[in-house]
Amino acid sequence: MNDFPDRPGGADHDGERLRRLLDDAVSDIEPRDALGSIHARTKVTSMSSSRSWFLGAAAAVVATAATVAAVTVLSGDGTSDDPGFAGPSPSAGTSPSEATSPSTSSEPSPSETAGPTEAVPVYYVADTPHGVRLYREFHDLQTGGDPLTAALSEAVATAPDDRDYRTDWPGGTVVAAAGFDGVGSDGQISITLGNDGTDLRERPAGMTAEQADLAVEQLVYTAQAATQTRAPVQFFLERPGSTGNRTDMLLGVPVSEPVSEGEAVDVLAQVWVVTPAEGAEVTAPFEVSGLAAAYEATVEWELRQGNRVVRKDFTTAEECCTMAPYSFLVQAPPGEYTLVVRDTDASGGEGPGPWEDTKQVTVTR
Amino acid sequence: MVQTTAPGFGRRIMSTAPRWDADAAVDGLYAAHYRRLVRLSVLLVRDVETAEEVVQDSFVAMHGRWRTLRDPDKGLAYLRQTVVNRSRSVLRHRGVQARHVPPVVPDQHGADEDAVVSERRRQVLDALRELPGRQREVLALRYYLDLSEAEIADALGISRGAVKSHASRGAAALRHLLEDAR
Numbered sequence: 001m002n003d004f005p006d007r008p009g010g011a012d013h014d015g016e017r018l019r020r021l022l023d024d025a026v027s028d029i030e031p032r033d034a035l036g037s038i039h040a041r042t043k044v045t046s047m048s049s050s051r052s053w054f055l056g057a058a059a060a061v062v063a064t065a066a067t068v069a070a071v072t073v074l075s076g077d078g079t080s081d082d083p084g085f086a087g088p089s090p091s092a093g094t095s096p097s098e099a100t101s102p103s104t105s106s107e108p109s110p111s112e113t114a115g116p117t118e119a120v121p122v123y124y125v126a127d128t129p130h131g132v133r134l135y136r137e138f139h140d141l142q143t144g145g146d147p148l149t150a151a152l153s154e155a156v157a158t159a160p161d162d163r164d165y166r167t168d169w170p171g172g173t174v175v176a177a178a179g180f181d182g183v184g185s186d187g188q189i190s191i192t193l194g195n196d197g198t199d200l201r202e203r204p205a206g207m208t209a210e211q212a213d214l215a216v217e218q219l220v221y222t223a224q225a226a227t228q229t230r231a232p233v234q235f236f237l238e239r240p241g242s243t244g245n246r247t248d249m250l251l252g253v254p255v256s257e258p259v260s261e262g263e264a265v266d267v268l269a270q271v272w273v274v275t276p277a278e279g280a281e282v283t284a285p286f287e288v289s290g291l292a293a294a295y296e297a298t299v300e301w302e303l304r305q306g307n308r309v310v311r312k313d314f315t316t317a318e319e320c321c322t323m324a325p326y327s328f329l330v331q332a333p334p335g336e337y338t339l340v341v342r343d344t345d346a347s348g349g350e351g352p353g354p355w356e357d358t359k360q361v362t363v364t365r
Numbered sequence: 366m367v368q369t370t371a372p373g374f375g376r377r378i379m380s381t382a383p384r385w386d387a388d389a390a391v392d393g394l395y396a397a398h399y400r401r402l403v404r405l406s407v408l409l410v411r412d413v414e415t416a417e418e419v420v421q422d423s424f425v426a427m428h429g430r431w432r433t434l435r436d437p438d439k440g441l442a443y444l445r446q447t448v449v450n451r452s453r454s455v456l457r458h459r460g461v462q463a464r465h466v467p468p469v470v471p472d473q474h475g476a477d478e479d480a481v482v483s484e485r486r487r488q489v490l491d492a493l494r495e496l497p498g499r500q501r502e503v504l505a506l507r508y509y510l511d512l513s514e515a516e517i518a519d520a521l522g523i524s525r526g527a528v529k530s531h532a533s534r535g536a537a538a539l540r541h542l543l544e545d546a547r
Contacts, residue, residue: 018508018536021543025489026404026509029413034421035395041421042391042428254524263522265453293454321422321454 118143120151121225122158123218124165125211126269129353132214133269134221135165137277149178151226152191155218162278164358168207168215170198176238180227187231188258189223193250194238201237203252212251217267220259232258264293264323271299271355272323273341281362284334289327290357292317294343299326300354304338314344334363387431390440391424398441399424401510402448408505409452411490419455423447445510446520449502456498492542499523500535507532 119138126135137160143150156169177192193200203212220233235255237247248256261267270293276282292299297320303311310332317326330339342356385393399420406416423444427434434440493501502521506512507528514532518525 014536015508018504018539019511021489021539022408022505022509025486025493026407028483028486029400029404029407029416031400031403031413031417031420034399034417034424035392038391038395038421038424038428039388041425042388254526257524260522263450265450265457321451 117141118147118150120147120154121222122151122154122160123221123225124155124160124162125168125214125218126162126165128269128355129351130355132168132208132210134214134218134267135162135269135272135357136221136225136274137161137165138274146178148180148189148223148226149175151222152178152219155222156193160278162359167218168211169218170195170200170204172197173200177236177244178223180223180229180231182229182231187229189227189229189231189233190236191219191223191233192236192238192244200251201247201249207251209252212253213262214267215251216253216255216259217262220261221267224261230261232260234258268323269355269357270294270323271341271343271357273339273357273359276339276359276361278359279362280359281364283365284363285329285331286361286363287327287329288339288341289325290341291323292326292341292343292355293321293323294326294355296320296344297324298344299328300342300344301328301330302340303330303332304340305335310337332363334365337361337363385431385437387428390431390434390437391428393437394427394440394444395424398444402444405445405505405509406448406452408490408493408509409449409501410455411494415455416452419451420444420448422451442516442520445506445512449506449520453498453502488543492539495542496535496538499527500531500538503528503531504535504539 117140120141120143121136122139123134123136125132139151139154139158139161141147141150141154152175156167156173156175158167160166173193173195175191176194178190180189181187198204203209207215216235223233224230235247235250236244237250238244246256248254271290272292273288273290275289276286288301294317297317298314299317300314301312302309311330313328315326315328317324337360339359339361340356341358342354345351345354402420402423403413403416406419407413410416410419426447427440427443430443431440434443493504496504499521503517506517506520507514512520514525514528517528521528523531
């Protein structure tokens, strides 16, 4: 009962009253029996769940991909209603050291030559009709075996491929160190940030509280994706004269305790295009795939040239109301296009507007 | 190690807990919690049919996740969290007010008394719908499910400080709305 000690006088009385009110308000609700229909659905799900189908397909892509493939790995871990973790996928078949120095010793010298690259998931922020939200890109990076630091460094300091996205981290921000001390989600991620010009503890002038929140979420989601965990993140700040002290605030956001990821529904844009990537050159027909938590699982798309809609159609995501995979094929003559994927606007124009993601795509033939 | 998520989960020794498979978990948790979870969802989305759908979907989702949940406490925590998340999604996607009010079931009371009771219930559900989503969720979890501050923080993925402030603001706003309604 002392969970809310800040309530002014008569806390117990107030709590009791609320308890009675809420209890009474639904006391006449007698739901229809649903065990039979749940059984019917779980039987189907356990035999051929969309999740395991998708995992299998993703694994097959990883196994055969010789070049970068934006692979989404949905994990069964974690308990939030979210799109799952995006794992890095090994991509380059040959390392540059082999290709560029065939005559020298075959002894690997990772310190001199760049190693193979990995496709690493990096989250960025973008403005949506629902406020600032996160989108995800895959970046092909030489991680040197440390995808966590590589992905976080991209997130704070590298411009996204998609011109609609951005990072709100102040210029000059660096990831001084990053690590994960555990296995699975039973551990903690540590991130040490530094910036010679800006005090990262305070929210910079011109940054809204929402942008600051999402900038922190951007790093939490990126770190969790890189480690394929839902481990909480402890932030440290490197200041002149000290290396990596715990900090109580980051951009004005309280972070004295390890930070868990925010609810996907509040943090992520609810429609993502995963492939093709921004600026991709493709041959027709090309496949568009992504994740969407769409109203009635309906995903609409358009292919535009300027303001002219060249193609439009809709498809269905595998599930409604949670980030679920969708894909469709697009046939179009060679040219430069803007691909728009969105959910249907259930409010009939009265709400803030649909979720959408757009990509510039060139069809070469 | 300090961890803000799932305190105690996985570390508790569940020596007396039954070793359920996914089907048994659905049956066991359904028997014990189905009605309560539907009522929880009604507090959030108001419409009974929608609430039933949300809770059924949540049971199906829990069945699919059982391999990683494995104990009844975790299963129940997952159900609660999923019911709240899906209720929120439904509201966001529908963007509409409730279609139905809870049915008035005339029974041993006189018709007038029924009307008074049902009017009181309607006012509470209406007032809840007026609150910001987080306040409504915190109040429902705190006062309907009797969860602790830590459990609510965990279920909603927000800090305990945020739980506190949503709870006190929500309680004050609800009191205000119900006083106005009289």
